[in-house]
Amino acid sequence: MAEGKDKGKLLEVKDLHVSFFTPAGEVKAVGGISYDLDYGEVMGVVGESGSGKSQEAYSIMGLLQSPGKVVGGSITFEGQDVLKFSKEEMTSFRGSKVAMIFQNPMTCLNPVYTIGNQLVEALRAHDKEISRENAEKRAMEMMEMVGINNVEKRMKQYPHEFSGGMRQRVMIAMGLICHPQLLIADEPTTALDVTIQAQILELMKELQKKTKMGIIFITHNLGVVADICDKVSVMYAGKIVEQGPVDDIFYKAAHPYTLGLLRSMPRVDADSYERLIPIEGTPVDMLNPPEGCPFAPRCEHCMKICLKKMPPYVEVGEKHRSACWLRVQEYLNQNSDGREEDGDEQ
Amino acid sequence: MRLLRSITKVRVIIMGKYVAKRLGMALVTIFLVTCLTFLLMNAVPGSPWLSEKAPSEATLAALNAKYGMDKPVHIQLLKYLQNLLKGDFGVSLKMQKNRAVLSIIGEMFPVSAKVGAIALCWAVLVGVPLGCLAAFKRGKLTDSILRVVCTLGISMPSFVVASILLVTFAGGIASLKIFPTIFDASAGWRSYVLPCFALGFYPMCYTARQTRSAMLDSLNQEFIKTARAKGLKNSKIIFKHALRNALIPVITYLGPQVAFTLCGGFVVESVFSIPGLGRYFVQSIQNRDYPVIMGTTVFLASFIILMNMVVDILYKIADPRIHLTKGGE
């Protein structure tokens, strides 16, 4: 972590707004989120479907599909403003500085070309002078690094000849082949069996230690987050509602939504007769996002002010903040006590 | 290594099974069409000789005996099938008296085939790029224009296209008279331009539409997202990834296009006076020359069915996913 301080931040996202201009109206998928990432840091982004977590990742790579557009904010990668990249700059940026792996390895590989072909293509897109043999050698090295055996044979095979877990490994190899500084993993384990999930996570941890790259790990599974991430951002309805170091999030959760997520997870050590406690209600309609806190209708601690105004961030710990009126209330209570004291003093 | 060899062997076996199955189906279909043709022709009241001077009873009986038309229908059918297998399609009874239908076909079919092949070639060579263009510029003006033009193209029956072309370029407007009205194979390439264009217009528009939707499908696939995330150039994504996947369905709809071109050829040949099988077929219909009608139908139907089979097999070969999955249906 210390090494990052001199180079500055790897990635800084400031007040990002992403909207989809559909025939039905403007869907505000991401409503102003900010975070930053150090070199070598692993951040988890947790949220339900529709919370905007994938969209903000796509906007980092310029992969937003129309009718989606970035309508506000900035994304700065190694000091450069990504949103202002020209087409050529973006093409050389993707894959070499930032790589992305996706959820469904079944459909993410082109079925009519061999794995070797697709790996070599990824490499030659950024390194124009490399010879074919060298490129193939590099590809095979990568495949070994991600734990694939029989590399020579595998290079000539087609995607449908690989199992799901293997395909995801190939995707990881493809992402890492140009040694990017940042890897964005969009729910990489969701479509895999549980045992394979564990393997892939182990692999990613190992690779991260080796390459010291930053990872943004998008998932809806808190369990996965605990294993691999250094810090966590919890997203709801296009906003980050809580953000902090992973231990803080798990042991000192400061937002009702996070608490709800934690409570709804089945636990190995729970008594068998305990019911799972779900979060009541349904996600927000992003076409007409309400004023006030988006989680309010589902929150058991909802207050009148929650329905009227969006809560501000409150720092509840070291680098740990939460956007909740409860925290504001606590803060105000603390502060007013303090003020009284101050006032008294003055 | 042994695994690889056995995988290849399995592929060959599966493909072989598929080819045999398709061939069998094709033969069954051809057989059915032949029977249907024969039965229909025989169900037609009156006999081919009645339009001429009414022959006497004795002559009728003699003619019937000579052509085997006095035996029961199923025996006639059997005989006809036997003859077919020997290559005997019967003889023309009206248009070219006593000339073997097969030799007529042999003379006329190559002309039709040539015109048809040229038409199909240009249809595919122009249709596929246009379809890609429309898919790429989807939603914009180019796309809308192309879509309307192609829909227009598949809405105009070939006789409409042929007649308009003739009138515009070969006669009506004197200044544009650059192509001949009557087809003359020996007069060089000019004669081929209008008929091939007219014949290929529908397949071109159809191909463009199908390519467009196949490309759009292809561009919506997840692996395109991966390709973009890898940082590949746009042109590479379209031509290497999307197009290759989109072209596989192109093969599938080539089959029906062959059939359509052949049938559309009837009209085009009539309008442009091309001495091909299509025009002859039309004339035989108008003249009720039943052996010719039958023979030509069986021949053309068999050709189309076999072409469809070839196309289906090609499709299976082109898609590597099919190799290891059983049957592939």
Add this chain to the structure above:
Amino acid sequence: MAEDKKMKRCPVTLQPDVEGMLSWNDFDADDFESASQEEKEDFIQERQSVSYWKDAWRRLKKNTVAMVALGVIIFLVLFAFVGPYLVPYGYEEFNKGAENLHPFHYALEDQKRLEAEIAARTQTDTMSVDDMIEQAKAEAEAKGEKLSNVEIAKIRAQAKVNTQNTKEEDAVDPEALLGELGIKKKLFGYSTAELERKAAGESVFPHVFGTDMYGRDILVRVMYGARVSMSVGICAAILVLCIGATYGAVSGYCGGKVDAVMQRIVEVIYSVPEMLVVLLIATALKPILTEYVNTGTGPIKSFVAVLGPNLISMFIAFGMLYWVTMSRIIRGQVLQLKQQEYVTAAKALGASGGRIIRRHLIPNCIGQIVVTTCLQIPSAIFLESFLSYLGVGVSAPLPSLGSMATDALSGMYTYTYRLIIPSMVLSVMILAFNLFGDGLRDALDPKLKK
């Protein structure tokens, strides 16, 4: 003071800084009270749930091309079915004296001017033959000779040749003359007799599209032809729908061996080249049905007689072959829907097969059914025109757009309009149905690629 400064250290965000709020005085006392359930519910703005059909209709309305196509279809329907009542000519009516009219005419006065001009120009320097002979005789007598018969014959022959030459070289070109005299074409075709009647004050309905060689008004024939084409298209599409949907639904729902057998049959039929066989059937059935009409009795016979044997044979051929596409689509839908959980649920509740098909499967297929049917209409019209063109379609005297085109082929260069007009109407009709069908498909199934 120091504490205030500490509190200011919030991460950069546009969400308001807590610090900034400290200065708010607009927190009410009860702002931090719990909100009631009703208040929470009011908060949620329910998006109006739109039914599937309303949603589809809205999408369709936005599709300009499809809406224009719909407008054209409605116009054509009116044109074909209401039009003939507005035009006083029958489709079989031979209008004497009005043959071969183009869709334009020249006013009576202009015609007279033209004739006068032509007459004036062609008669300038030609003397009649007799005058020439007289002149020659006079010359001969002046010399003291007599004109021999041979020479008279020569003069006559020469005069003839001269007249012929004059005809070729100095012959007046009516077309050029029209331009010179500034005579403009006027819309619609009128025969001279009709123009005179018009001049006399009678109101004469124009021959908008001209007439054919028998004097039959083309506009009315086109209207009837369109009527025939559209009726054939719609009936054929409905026929295909009935056969195909039933077959496909049954095949898909039953599954297993029944489905396998039914699908084999479909495959065989599918690989038969449709147009060829339809042509064949149409050709073969015509004489059979004609004979049936002539000899048979009963209601079926009159039905067949009215429609014409060709049309019936076309329907039969169509019904035998064209339903396969529809059945495949329906079967695919049914297979998909069968897997859905609400079917399992219905079965668990004890619903019978028929009820399941009616209430669950079919309503979900309706979208596909409507679209496929709509797209079958142009195929049927296409086929009918193709058959009519070849002479095995609709039988005379009913006009069909295809047969009108065939008839027009012979006079293609002089009477181009006779070919162009039915062809255009036909193409526009098929195009409109195709575009509308495309739009329907886009609207009813948003998941399909646009």
